[in-house]
Amino acid sequence: MAQRPLDILNESLNKPVLVKLKDGRAFRGELQGYDIHMNLVIDKTEEIAEGAVARKVGVVIVRGDNVVYISP
Amino acid sequence: MAQRPLDILNESLNKPVLVKLKDGRAFRGELQGYDIHMNLVIDKTEEIAEGAVARKVGVVIVRGDNVVYISP
Amino acid sequence: MAQRPLDILNESLNKPVLVKLKDGRAFRGELQGYDIHMNLVIDKTEEIAEGAVARKVGVVIVRGDNVVYISP
Amino acid sequence: MAQRPLDILNESLNKPVLVKLKDGRAFRGELQGYDIHMNLVIDKTEEIAEGAVARKVGVVIVRGDNVVYISP
Amino acid sequence: MAQRPLDILNESLNKPVLVKLKDGRAFRGELQGYDIHMNLVIDKTEEIAEGAVARKVGVVIVRGDNVVYISP
Amino acid sequence: MAQRPLDILNESLNKPVLVKLKDGRAFRGELQGYDIHMNLVIDKTEEIAEGAVARKVGVVIVRGDNVVYISP
Amino acid sequence: MAQRPLDILNESLNKPVLVKLKDGRAFRGELQGYDIHMNLVIDKTEEIAEGAVARKVGVVIVRGDNVVYISP
Known part of the structure; x- marks a missing residue:
């Protein structure tokens, strides 16, 4: 059964996600909106560097054009 | 017989694809949506590096502007 | 409860935000509009470099395509 | 007689094309759609490197923003 | 009281602004239009380099996609 | 008398043009369409390198976002 | 009195302009259209390098996304 990308984002609301950005940053946290x-x-949100939590950043609004991929 | 790119993506649903990204990453997995x-x-999804499986990442939502090509 | 990115920006009006830009700059200040x-x-606005205030820049209008993320 | 770029692509359907991408890749194959x-x-599709066939990749869907030029 | 970015630009007409560009250039001058x-x-307009006036360039029309930020 | 860019391209149809691309390539040939x-x-089409013809490439369809300038 | 960027371009028709491009090129010539x-x-058109005329290129059609600024 096929699902569009935004459907999957919708199903991921309030659940943990990993977000990889084009500048190499990775964020792990709970998807609150899109x-x-x-x-x-x-x-x-936790910023991840080399597999470990580098620092906690609370809420972040990521501009979409920075996103490489989101892993629910 | 000609086929538009999105037609081919549609035919590839639930089938294995290889996706090459602009940052050099390659993903292999089953196309679940587009x-x-x-x-x-x-x-x-498996992330591929130098022809071998580097790590398993489960479900990923790839933002389209990162894609170089998709091979069904 | 899900909230869209612009809702969160709206709730952040007149409150402190941290803004990270693609060129590595970071601004800290009070969100006055979006x-x-x-x-x-x-x-x-304060421009932040290496965790410290590098200089004060008063009001800035940031063009959105420079933004990586905003942390309210 | 003038012809628009998409007209030429249409005439090239099911014929050999060379496609040069911004990342330096070149593909040679039969245009099946656009x-x-x-x-x-x-x-x-054959991926070309330094004038020789580097590897065969079967069908590829190339995202248009990677294209530099197409030579029918 | 919130103000949209273009409102602030409108209020800045005929007043001094500092404009930072993505290529590192900075212009200081009087905003005549947007x-x-x-x-x-x-x-x-004065082009600024390392805090000093590098050269005077009179009127410039800056294409918006070069702008990082504008400081009124 | 002013002329819009596409008017000039239209007048250049079936005439020689030089096209400079963002990746440094230059093509010389006859404009067949736009x-x-x-x-x-x-x-x-001839690909030009260092003022000399590097190789002949026949017909090319150049994706517009690669163009720096066209000289009729 | 405020003037929009395209108004200034319109006033500059058939007059000398300096155009700076993102790749570092600069063109000096007479604005014939936009x-x-x-x-x-x-x-x-003259291509300028290090303050001197590097070569004469006659008419050029510059794709707008290359422009940093235009100085009438």
């Missing part, structure tokens, strides 16, 4: 540009709201 | 921007949902 | 492109108006 | 973004479907 | 793309007209 | 994105069809 | 993308037609 829109059609893949702008994202992530809550309880 | 949209007109070539945003992709890939399931059972 | 639009659908994530163009931002920041007041009482 | 759309207005210059997303392409290429069949019997 | 449009929704943040294309700008700056009059009595 | 569209509003500045996608171009060039016939009898 | 459109809303800031695609430009420049006549009697």
Whole structure:
């Protein structure tokens, strides 16, 4: 059964996601919101570097054009 | 017989695909969804590096503007 | 409860935000305005470098396509 | 007699094309489809490196924004 | 009281602004005009390098996609 | 008398043009077609390197976003 | 009195302009035409390098997304 990318984002609301950005940053947190540009709201966000939590950043609004992929 | 790119993506649903990204990453997995921007949902995803499976990443939502090509 | 990215920006009006840009700059200040492109108006802006205030820049209008993320 | 770029692509359907990409890759194969973004479907695709066939990749869907030029 | 980015630009007309560009250039001058793309007209423009006036360039029309930020 | 860019392209149809691309390539040939994105069809194309003909490539369809300038 | 960027371009028709491009090129010539993308037609064009005329290129159609700024 096929599902569109935004459907999967919708199903991921309030659940943990990993977000990889074009500049090499990775965020792990709870997906709190999104829109059609893949702008994202992530809550309880941790910035990940080399597999470990580098720092906690709380809520972040990521501009969608930075996103490489989102892993629910 | 000619086929538009999105037709081929549609035929590839639930089948294995290889996806090459602009940052050099390659994903292999099962195409679970797509949209007109070539945003992709890939399931059972493996990240490939130098011809071998580097790690398993489950489901990924790839933002379409990262895609170089998709090979069904 | 899910919230769209622009809702969160709206709730952040007149409150402190941290804005990370693609060129490595970071601004800290009070969000005074925004639009659908994530163009931002920041007041009482401080440019941050290596965790410290590098200089004060007052009001800045940031063109949205420079934004990586905004942390309210 | 003038011809628009998409007319030429249409005439090239099911014929051999060479496609040069921004990342330096070159594909040679049979044009199976295209759309207005210059997303392409290429069949019997060979990746070319330094004038020789580097490897065979079968069908590829190229996202149009990677294309530098197409030579029918 | 919130203000949209273009409102602030409108209030800045005929007043001094500092404009930082993606290529590292900075212009200081009087904002003479703008449009929704943040294309700008700056009059009595000085190009700034390392905090000092590098050269005077009179009127410049800056294409908006070069802008990082504008400081009124 | 002013002329819009696409008017000049139209007048250049079936005439020699030089096309400079963002990746440093230059093509010389006969403009056979264009569209509003500045996608171009060039016939009898020669790729130019360091002022000399590097190789002949026949017909090329150039995706417009690669173009720096066209000299009729 | 405020003036929009395209108004200034319109006033500059058939007059000398300096055009700086993102790749470092600079063109000096007579503005013969433009459109809303800031695609430009420049006549009697000289390419400038290090303050001196590097070569004469006659008419050029510059694709607007290459433009940093235009100085009338």
